Amino acid sequence: MNSYKLYDKKIFWIIREKKRQIKLRFNIFKFQTTQKFDFEKENLSYSRFYLFAFLKNITRAIIYVVFLFTVEYFTQLLYNKNASALPIEVIKIITLLPKPSYPDSNDSVIQFISLIASVSGVLLALFYPILATIASTGYAKVNSSIRNLIFIEPVTQNYLRKLAFLTSYSILTLLLITFGYTPGNLVLLVLLFLSLISLFSLLRLGAGVYNLFEPDTLLNIVDKEIREDIKNVTIKSAYWNNPNFQNHFRGKAERNIDKIRLIIELSFDAVLINKQSFLNTISQTYSILNYYSLQKNGIPVKSKWFKNKEYHKSFFETNNHIRQASINSRTYVQSLTNANLLWFEEEIFEILNELGKKLIITSNYEITSDYLSKSINTLKYYGYNFEFRLADKLLIENLLVTENSLLEIKNNSYKESKANLVLAENFTRSLGNFQISFFNAIEKISVENFNNEIKKINWSKKESIYESKLPKHLYTLLEQYHINIENEISIEGKKITPDWYIIQHCSAEYLILIEKEFNQILTQTDKFINPLIIKCKEKKDFLTVSFLCHLTLELISKIEFRINRIVTLLDSFDKNNIYKRNFHWSKIDTSKIKEKIHLIKETIIFETSNTIEKINSVDWNEEYPDIFGHSFSTLAEELNNCLIEKDLAKFKKLFTPFLKSSLPAFYSLHSRYKGKYIHHLEIAYQIHIELFQITGLCYVYSELTGIPFWDTAIEIWNESNFSKTQIQILISSYAFYKDDKVGVGHNFHENNNRSKNVTEFIKTNQINTSAYKKSIISKYITNDGYRKKDYEEIFLEFYLLTFIDAKDSATYLSQINQRNLFNRILRIVEK
Numbered sequence: 001m002n003s004y005k006l007y008d009k010k011i012f013w014i015i016r017e018k019k020r021q022i023k024l025r026f027n028i029f030k031f032q033t034t035q036k037f038d039f040e041k042e043n044l045s046y047s048r049f050y051l052f053a054f055l056k057n058i059t060r061a062i063i064y065v066v067f068l069f070t071v072e073y074f075t076q077l078l079y080n081k082n083a084s085a086l087p088i089e090v091i092k093i094i095t096l097l098p099k100p101s102y103p104d105s106n107d108s109v110i111q112f113i114s115l116i117a118s119v120s121g122v123l124l125a126l127f128y129p130i131l132a133t134i135a136s137t138g139y140a141k142v143n144s145s146i147r148n149l150i151f152i153e154p155v156t157q158n159y160l161r162k163l164a165f166l167t168s169y170s171i172l173t174l175l176l177i178t179f180g181y182t183p184g185n186l187v188l189l190v191l192l193f194l195s196l197i198s199l200f201s202l203l204r205l206g207a208g209v210y211n212l213f214e215p216d217t218l219l220n221i222v223d224k225e226i227r228e229d230i231k232n233v234t235i236k237s238a239y240w241n242n243p244n245f246q247n248h249f250r251g252k253a254e255r256n257i258d259k260i261r262l263i264i265e266l267s268f269d270a271v272l273i274n275k276q277s278f279l280n281t282i283s284q285t286y287s288i289l290n291y292y293s294l295q296k297n298g299i300p301v302k303s304k305w306f307k308n309k310e311y312h313k314s315f316f317e318t319n320n321h322i323r324q325a326s327i328n329s330r331t332y333v334q335s336l337t338n339a340n341l342l343w344f345e346e347e348i349f350e351i352l353n354e355l356g357k358k359l360i361i362t363s364n365y366e367i368t369s370d371y372l373s374k375s376i377n378t379l380k381y382y383g384y385n386f387e388f389r390l391a392d393k394l395l396i397e398n399l400l401v402t403e404n405s406l407l408e409i410k411n412n413s414y415k416e417s418k419a420n421l422v423l424a425e426n427f428t429r430s431l432g433n434f435q436i437s438f439f440n441a442i443e444k445i446s447v448e449n450f451n452n453e454i455k456k457i458n459w460s461k462k463e464s465i466y467e468s469k470l471p472k473h474l475y476t477l478l479e480q481y482h483i484n485i486e487n488e489i490s491i492e493g494k495k496i497t498p499d500w501y502i503i504q505h506c507s508a509e510y511l512i513l514i515e516k517e518f519n520q521i522l523t524q525t526d527k528f529i530n531p532l533i534i535k536c537k538e539k540k541d542f543l544t545v546s547f548l549c550h551l552t553l554e555l556i557s558k559i560e561f562r563i564n565r566i567v568t569l570l571d572s573f574d575k576n577n578i579y580k581r582n583f584h585w586s587k588i589d590t591s592k593i594k595e596k597i598h599l600i601k602e603t604i605i606f607e608t609s610n611t612i613e614k615i616n617s618v619d620w621n622e623e624y625p626d627i628f629g630h631s632f633s634t635l636a637e638e639l640n641n642c643l644i645e646k647d648l649a650k651f652k653k654l655f656t657p658f659l660k661s662s663l664p665a666f667y668s669l670h671s672r673y674k675g676k677y678i679h680h681l682e683i684a685y686q687i688h689i690e691l692f693q694i695t696g697l698c699y700v701y702s703e704l705t706g707i708p709f710w711d712t713a714i715e716i717w718n719e720s721n722f723s724k725t726q727i728q729i730l731i732s733s734y735a736f737y738k739d740d741k742v743g744v745g746h747n748f749h750e751n752n753n754r755s756k757n758v759t760e761f762i763k764t765n766q767i768n769t770s771a772y773k774k775s776i777i778s779k780y781i782t783n784d785g786y787r788k789k790d791y792e793e794i795f796l797e798f799y800l801l802t803f804i805d806a807k808d809s810a811t812y813l814s815q816i817n818q819r820n821l822f823n824r825i826l827r828i829v830e831k
Contacts, residue, residue, distance in 0.1 A: 061168040065187075069176065072186040102182045109188070110177060116195050117170035123202065124163040159201055166194050215266040216280035222259045223284050227291055229253040233305040234298035235463040246304035253305075257347045260285060264355055279370050282355075286378045289348055293381040298466045301341065301476050309340035345390050349397060356401040365419035368405045372398055372426040379430050383437025386471050388517045391434050399528055402427045409541040412614060414621045420544040421625070424532065428551040431528055435521055435555065439562045442514060445471075447572045450510070454478075454503050459485040459495060473513050474506050500578055507576040508583035514570060515586040521559070522596050525552060525604075533607065542614040546627045549608040553634065556601055563593060602650075605638055609657045616661035617668050628665060632658075632687075633750075639694055640754055643701040643709060644761055651709060655694075656716050662687050663720065666729075681736040686747055688733035689792055692800075693751055696791030699798065700758065700777045704767055714799060730800060734792065755780075755789045 083091065100109050169191060173183055229249045232239055239245035264281050299305055312335045315326065326333050340346075359368055375394055382391040402423050409416050450470070457478065458464040465478045481502055488496040529552050536544045567588050577585050612631045620626060635658045642651035666687040674680035695717070698709035722730075762769060762781060769781050776794065 057164075058168070061165055061172060064165075065169055065172040065176070068187050068190055069181060069183070072184045075186070076184065097185070099185055100182070100188070106177075106182070109183065110174065112188070113170050113173050113177075113183075113191065116191055117167055117174070120163050120167040120170065120195065120198060123198070124160065124167060159198075162194070162198055162201070166191075166198055169194070215263045216277045216284065219260065219263045219281050219284045222256050222263065223288060226253055226256040226260075226288055229256065230292055230295050230299075233303055234295050235300070235466045236298060240298075240300070240303075240463065243304045250305045250307065253344070254347075257344075257351075260288075260348075261351045264351060275367055278367070279374070282371055282374045285348060285351070286374050289345065289378050290381050292344055293378070293385055293387070297385075297472050300462065300466065301472075301479060302339065306339040306341050307343040308337045309343070310335040310337055342390060345393075349393055352394075353397050353400075356397055359401060360404040363405070363407075365405060365407070365423060368401060369419075369422045369426050372402065372423065372430065376426075376430045376433050379434040380437040383434040384441045386438070386441060386473060386513060386517060388438075388520055392520075395431060395434070395524075395528055398427055398430060399531065403532060403535045406535055406539050406541065406544075408539050409543075412540075412542055412618050414543065414618065414623070417541050417543040420536065420539070420541050421547055424536070424544050424548050425551065427532065428529065428548065428555070431524060432551075432555050432558070435524070436558065438517065438521065439558075439566065442566050443562075443569060445510075446569065447507075447576065450507065450573070451503050451576070454506060455499055460489070470506070471510065471513065474509055477506060477509055478502075500576075501582075504576050504578055505583055507573050508585055511570060511573060511586040512584065515588055518566075518588055518593070522593065522600070525555070525600050542611045543618060543627055546608060546611045546615055546631050547625060549604045549611070550625070550627070550630050550634070552604050553601065553608075556597055556604070560594075560597060563588075563590065605634070606653065608634055609654050613657050613661040616665040619668070620672065628661075632662065632665070632690075636690055636694060636750065640697070640757060643697060644757055646701075646705055646707055648707050648709060648712060652712050652716070655713060656719075659691065659716055659720070662691055663726075666733075679736065679740060681733060685733040685736050685741075688730055689737050690747055690750070692734065692792035692795045693747075693754070694791075695799070696794035697754060697758075699794045700780050700791065701761075703772065703775060703777045704762070704765075704781070717799065727800065731796075734796060737792075751789055751791070754791070 079094075173187060173191065177183065229252045231237060232249045233246050234240060239249075264285065313333060315323065315333050318326075318333050322333055325331075356371075359371060362368075375398060379391055379394060382388075382394070405423055406420050407416070409420070414421075453468045453470050456464070457468060459482055462479065462482050465475060465482060468478075470478075481497065485495050485497060488494070529548060533545055533548050536542075536548065567590050570588060574585075608631050612628070612635065615628050615631070618628065620628070635654055639651060639654055639658065642648075642654065666684050669687060670680065670684040673683040677683065695710075695713045698713040702708055702710040758781060761767075767781075769778075772778050772781060776797075780789070780791065
């Protein structure tokens with residue numbers, strides 16, 4: 001016998017299907033009802049918001065008008081009561097004042113107030129079409145979020161509010177007249193005064209209404225809004241620790257950043273029409289970054305203000321647990337989601353990156369150089385806040401713009417290179433400002449200040465961490481200590497972790513940060529300056545190459561100046577290292593840093609040497625900078641250093657281009673200055689005298705060290721193949737130096753320093769000067785009496801005079817100045 005179950009019946013499935021359909025239809029109806037309810041609820045919330053806003057303004061207008069009528073009523077009562085006590089003169093003046101007389105003046109007052117209401121209403125009605133016209137023409141390509149900014153522009157909004165309230169005051173006054181309350185002088189004068197203000201304000205507003213076509217006017221509004229968003233997530237705000245508000249303000253900031261992007265695009269479209277408006281938008285954008293840099297220290301590192309970002313790691317970077325999970329599941333290593341503390345800056349940099357690419361196309365170096373200079377203050381902020389990553393990103397963007405904006409040079413001249421020189425200087429100065437700010441920030445944090453800031457932290461209040469003046473990179477570590485100490489207090493009833501332990505840990509992290517960023521500072525020359533030098537070479541702009549070398553040497557000099565001070569300051573943190581080996585204790589390796597700096601310096605010096613021959617005859621326009629003059633003085637100093645360091649190979653590499661460029665440069669200087677001074681050799685002689693003195697000094701060092709500096713120098717001189725005329729010109733320079741300058745020229749200090757270096761060299765190398773009593777160099781190295789510094793005479797005696805007839809040259813020279821050396825030569829020749 002077959003046994004049937006309920007689900008074997010057909011009717012069961014029919015009923016079940018009907019039930020499912022009814023349930024589905026009910027759920028659809030429920031969903032649609034809920035959706036409609038939510039929609040109506042949202043509409044109602046908007047209606048309530050606007051209704052309350054309307055009621056607030058209406059109430060304000062009513063209170064103001066009622067207040068005026070009340071003041072006037074009680075003033076009239078007070079006057080009537082005390083009129084007899086007032087002086088007769090005052091009563092006469094009050095009597096003479098015109099006053100409305102009711103009911104005779106009733107129609108006139110009503111017409112007057114109606115006129116005010118109608119005029120203000122007309123102005124209000126006409127002003128909105130004007131704004132709509134501006135929005136539809138100047139900002140037709142953008143969305144409504146930008147066009148709406150016109151209507152909330154502060155000056156415009158303030159004026160429209162004044163008109164609206166003036167109209168409402170007039171209407172309410174008419175209403176009170178209808179109810180039998182007649183206005184006196186006070187009410188009428190206030191309405192008149194407000195009407196006149198509105199009319200004359202229109203003149204000023206009308207003159208500036210076309211400023212609304214300028215995108216920087218709109219950016220002012222966005223700037224204000226985004227500053228408020230940033231301020232609302234710092235510890236100074238009431239919402240700083242509320243994740244919902246943090247999310248909300250971040251969302252507002254993201255929308256405002258989109259507005260900034262659109263506004264900057266608009267300003268770029270009009271860059272050729274209004275350069276200043278474009279630069280103002282860039283200034284305001286960097287101003288926002290600067291403000292954010294200042295406020296960022298007050299934003300908790302775990303705030304929802306910081307957007308989450310996926311960080312992908314390679315299989316080889318992960319730990320054993322993640323590796324095994326990947327192997328077992330046959331899946332890729334999963335990404336990790338962490339807060340991106342740089343999201344805001346990256347968004348702005350992305351805008352600037354797109355703008356930079358467009359700016360390159362314009363080939364307008366003035367706008368480009370101004371654009372680059374706007375970033376200098378921002379880089380200062382980043383240096384001061386140890387934000388190396390952000391500075392690196394910004395410098396990369398600026399380098400891209402600078403490289404691609406450099407012009408091709410056909411003839412080496414200041415006129416052609418002017419644009420490239422400005423671009424190179426702006427970029428290098430911005431890099432230098434970042435580095436200087438970084439060094440200043442390090443020097444400001446002494447070990448005492450550092451320890452006091454940690455001791456001031458109230459561990460029961462997380463916000464006190466962000467009130468400290470410590471680098472923000474330590475805030476994550478301090479927040480972890482805050483959590484640990486809170487747990488200690490809740491379990492043990494007191495703080496267990498001692499301050500010295502926290503100070504030691506924070507000091508260790510701080511030293512790691514400084515060491516890392518200090519080493520990265522040294523790599524910036526290779527990363528930023530060298531590519532720019534290479535690009536200038538490709539453009540055949542050797543003036544800018546030399547200029548970049550000079551600016552780089554200036555940066556290196558500033559780093560060298562700071563090293564010992566910073567190392568001493570950081571070494572003072574050793575007293576915080578109470579228990580050794582608790583944490584990794586970083587130190588700046590001075591020897592390695594100096595070695596790196598030396599290599600960078602050598603590279604730049606050789607680059608300067610390689611380009612000096614290409615710029616020696618460039619006509620200088622007597623404007624900043626004098627590039628050849630700076631290259632000449634730099635190499636002269638380096639040649640002296642080669643002698644001191646006994647570096648013959650480097651001396652030979654530098655002296656060859658130095659000599660070959662200096663000889664033609666004499667003619668350029670002579671041509672430039674011969675009509676400017678009384679004597680035609682007044683300036684140009686320096687080139688020859690510097691060459692003579694350096695070469696003569698080679699003889700001194702050759703005698704002292706046995707290294708053939710003199711032979712090398714003479715070998716290079718011999719390659720010049722002088723003509724008789726050229727030799728006469730060389731001697732003429734020497735004659736002017738001895739006769740007119742009395743052997744003390746413009747290069748007195750340089751030559752004096754070389755003499756001091758000789759003394760120090762002898763002392764350092766413990767050279768016995770008495771062994772050189774019979775040598776010609778004795779008068780240059782002995783300490784008894786007056787030491788000679790006229791190294792140029794060695795060069796003339798042993799080299800230059802060998803090219804011409806000895807008697808003629810000696811006679812000529814003796815007529816110039818009766819110096820012993822040449823008198824002896826003259827007497828010998830005459831015998």
